[in-house]
Amino acid sequence: AAQSPPVTVFAAASLRGALDDLAAQYGAPVTVSFAGSGTLARQVAAGAPADLVVLANPAWMDWLAEQDVSFAGPTRSIASNRLVVISHQEIEPLNDISALPVKLDTGRLAMGHRDAVPAGAYARQWLQSIDLWNRLEPQLAETDNVRSALALVARGAAPFGIVYATDAMAETRVHTVFDVPANLHDPILYPAAALSAGGQAFLEYLASPAAQVVFAAHGFAEAPE
Amino acid sequence: MTLQVEIKHQLGGLSLKVGFEAAGGITAIFGRSGTGKTTVINAVAGLLRPDAGRVSLGGDVFVDTASGRFVPPAKRRLGYVFQDARLFPHLTVRDNLTFGARYAPPGAQGAGLDDVVALLGLAPLMARRPGTLSGGEKQRVAIGRALLSRPRMLLMDEPLASLDAPRKQEILPYLERLRDGPLNLPILYVSHAVDEVARLADRLVLLQDGEVQAQGPLYDVMADPAAVPLLGVREAGAVIEAEVIAHADDGLSTLRISAGTLELPGVQADIGARVRLRVLAQDVILSLSRPEGLSSVNVLPVRVETVHPGGGPGAAIGLRAGKDRVLARVTARAVAEMQLAPGLDCYAILKATTVAPGSIGR
Amino acid sequence: MTLQVEIKHQLGGLSLKVGFEAAGGITAIFGRSGTGKTTVINAVAGLLRPDAGRVSLGGDVFVDTASGRFVPPAKRRLGYVFQDARLFPHLTVRDNLTFGARYAPPGAQGAGLDDVVALLGLAPLMARRPGTLSGGEKQRVAIGRALLSRPRMLLMDEPLASLDAPRKQEILPYLERLRDGPLNLPILYVSHAVDEVARLADRLVLLQDGEVQAQGPLYDVMADPAAVPLLGVREAGAVIEAEVIAHADDGLSTLRISAGTLELPGVQADIGARVRLRVLAQDVILSLSRPEGLSSVNVLPVRVETVHPGGGPGAAIGLRAGKDRVLARVTARAVAEMQLAPGLDCYAILKATTVAPGSIGR
Amino acid sequence: MTADSAAWEALRLSLWVAGWATVLAVPLALWVAWILARKSFWGKSLLNAVVHLPLVLPPVVTGYLLLISFSPNAPMGQALSAMGLQLAFHWTGAVLAAIVMGFPLMVRAMRLAIEAVDPKLEEAAETLGAGRISVFARVTLPLIGPGILAGAVMGFAKAMGEFGATITFVANIPGQTQTLPGAIWAALQIPGGEGQAVTMVLMASAVAVAAVLLSEVLARRVSARIAAK
């Protein structure tokens, strides 16, 4: 894609890192404006000068599709992710997650806000499905985005947290102690939609095998078709 | 240019109901503390909208509540010397002084900066700011600021209260010159110092509890025995007109009044000029015979017109000296001993030095 | 209780260098505008730290720059009546008046609220706030506030400047009573009104350009011809002591002075009391022969001591009357005609009514 | 918890937090304002700059700095925790965040008011025998009443609106630390949540209007007393 035009991407904050690398590799200048998915969706609906929008939340993409916005192509998910439980201290992986409340003791369990942050919503689905929600709810530390939850655990302000696998991988001060089974919550997808030809080109690049290698290096998985 | 004031205003417990005229010259407002003097001046200046009434200067109607007319202060061109100096703290003395100059219409006549600075002794203060001025210095700047705005009329609320006597003696003649000079600047003047008022004023308005108690030419009001409680016993006295007829080498001048001649020191006026003399009632001694060998050289034949017993042991004696009226204050005992009664002819001794330069005007 | 002041201070262009004592009674500070009067009082009050010097009252050293001692104002217990009233705008008149009462030590003697309110005519204002008071009303509240703090000494900076004459005549005797009463409250008093100063003061400090020009007992300084330019020509005059010996039915009292007796109206003192009389130089007439048939009843035999020609046409004649000194102001022509010279015996005529009630003190 | 009851709960918590923040911050801000207005000392400029810092830094940073200082595993947090005072993830921490964020506003308002007081009045009080504390309590304090009120209402308003530092420091836990701004933000993060957000924005606005009106009425009463000086 050597002769591609410059693109402006509005992208969910949790993609920072991976997208930076991909932008650097792309053959044209890529500017990325990071924000939360809700903010992004509204901005695009309001006429933001975006060529491509990548959200961390399919619900917001559904909302955006209903607005008066003309996409340059079909929406598609460019990556998927997993939830993990992380700890501040290096401990044995939890084979039995029902031990979590005991391990937590009086500490806090950091995660995204149960409704407002997609990672938090997935975490709640999972905790409810395994009947730990009611037990843990009083001890939650719900944050404004998943990276804040990660930071809480990284600094030790909270001993445990539920974040994306990608976050856990990038932060050296946390330890993954449990992999959340993907079937216990909605699929974690990053839907993207192009608003211009340039955006469409970059979207295609993101879906390309070369890009997927970079995604994988950051811990993302390929999105199911 | 005549100022006509006719206002009613309710201010807390005080019902102000004042009507007076101030035609040319200096009109003094006199009255006890809290009687409404400042309030009246504020109404003239436009800082107070009276509940009802009319204020006009010459042909210009400043306020007429009947027709709803109200001219804002800035358009009235009245130079107001406030009871509190109200200098602009952020401006130097110089900038305070020249503040109003630019708003005067191009042709407006008025005092020049250098004259005013010299008169008020402000030269060493020009670069200072009001914060560090002494009380008297502030007051002087305030006077200068009002003068230099080239007003059509001056409103002065106790302008000389915190000035020393020598400075007052410099400023008073200046005010007289303003009154008498080509500008003929009318002045409304509040003061508690009777000697200032007696010297300067052409008309007097006596206020009491928000109402006019007496008003009229200075002569009449000052000689009104009813005004004595307000003026103070020591300050009552008549004012008479005289013509300067000669200046002698020793500094004494001869002045003619209707009843004869007086020899007075320190008269500044030219020969032929008419001047105004203040004769304090208490400075007049009565004698049945023409006195001999006295240091006092001014003796006038007079006839007793009225004998007005005062509240205490004194009595006010109204005298006719030629066409003039003179007031003498003597003890009740002297009234009895000398058998003072209307129609009696006797002699009034005026001490030469009692008529100080300051009490000669016009 | 003696106040001793000895300070040096540089204030802008003014080098203050003042040393004086104020022992009991009233010490007046007199001087032209900007001469440093307020600055001196501020140093006494503790509102100004002098560059160098010492201030003490009785045994208490307030300031001693040599030892670094400085007593804060609150600990000095001096009642300060400021040149600008400085009332607390958020407090009613009543609360302003009583502000200082609680800081006085339990046993402190002093004026009572009711007395002060009556004296100053504040009763109708008690619930008001300073914002709406007239100039004179503010000043009265400020006086009352200082009095009611039960101070050990009063500092008064032109306290009566904007008061009407009748009110002054009520306040002055009160200040005299404070001075003379059981409290024996010393007062440091700045005023431009010579009659106030002459009436009240025991000592006079004349300031000029930041330095003491003359100081001493009132008599001496007032009679000092060199002080005349500062005091004003009309105001110079001697002060003599007298004893009240009789009160007649007609209101005249007989007073004995060393040279004879005087008949004066309106003397309030008891028989046997010693009072102070002020005799203005210009109120004294000299006669070579004993005058007859005059309304003036007070004639004293005197001897000329000094003849001091003034700057203008007048001359100040120093007279000895018994043990007292009297000052007369006559014209230069009279000096020549009467051949006034030291050693000449003649008669001084004092008009009965010239000695007003206000000029009798102690 | 229904959406509605969550909104009311957030409002209650916001009022509680803002109330405490205002009450606690006023005396402290007054003290700092007084020092800045009246004293000169080494480091005054630094103090002044520090007071302004929460205005300049993104709120998230302030919240983050608070977290680092007071998190359960930080020394200071542990010390306070031992004294029974938990800040991080507690409403008490929201109070602290609101105090810190509102501090520059309060200090500035009070400082301006103190600087407008004529020191000659304080001198007059001193000559009447009043010591420093009395002068402050009986003269300075009443005269700066409108300024204190202005500072308090600014602090209160800021406390009602504070979001970034609060969510970073105490998180956004419904029923525990979710203040009105947190709840509004959360509602806006859900597609179609605007309706609920509007309700809460109206709540916040109503509180703001009420606070401002109240403060104006009080201020008018105070300054009517002082009237024209």
Place this chain on the structure above:
Amino acid sequence: MTADSAAWEALRLSLWVAGWATVLAVPLALWVAWILARKSFWGKSLLNAVVHLPLVLPPVVTGYLLLISFSPNAPMGQALSAMGLQLAFHWTGAVLAAIVMGFPLMVRAMRLAIEAVDPKLEEAAETLGAGRISVFARVTLPLIGPGILAGAVMGFAKAMGEFGATITFVANIPGQTQTLPGAIWAALQIPGGEGQAVTMVLMASAVAVAAVLLSEVLARRVSARIAAK
């Protein structure tokens, strides 16, 4: 763009935005402050409350309201766009957001200063012939200098620190709308990005300290002139 040059770029933009916001907001805030301090009219309380609103609402809401009002497909945004003024997703919008967010602070400081001016001085100027505008320019304005300065420095500081409304209204586009707070926030989104954030926090702090110091020096010069009244 390297991380470092991004930081410098964000600093430059922040200074630019804050500078414009301050310059534009001062006269407006002064006018509103004057009205609130001196006039009484129907709706004054409402105006006062509206001015305070950005303090009470979460910044995101303010940003969202701005977005709704001025977005390219909103009527007002289109009108302005036709006049060549783009706000949403432009640095000009960041200026607007900073103005709105800093407005309550500026107005309050200026209002306190105006209320401290003795109207008797203005009356004196009127009697000397000065009309309303002259009185304001030659008496009121110089006397409230310190208050204006205080308001300006508060507004500038707030503009430097504004994040929530800005990111919502103009997004966070590096080199175009990414101010220092946006860059700091973005840095914190990278695990382990604190190091870069710290650099930028120090930059912001340095600017704050400089602005505050400068304003103090200026204020001291102004009030030294006025000295003890």
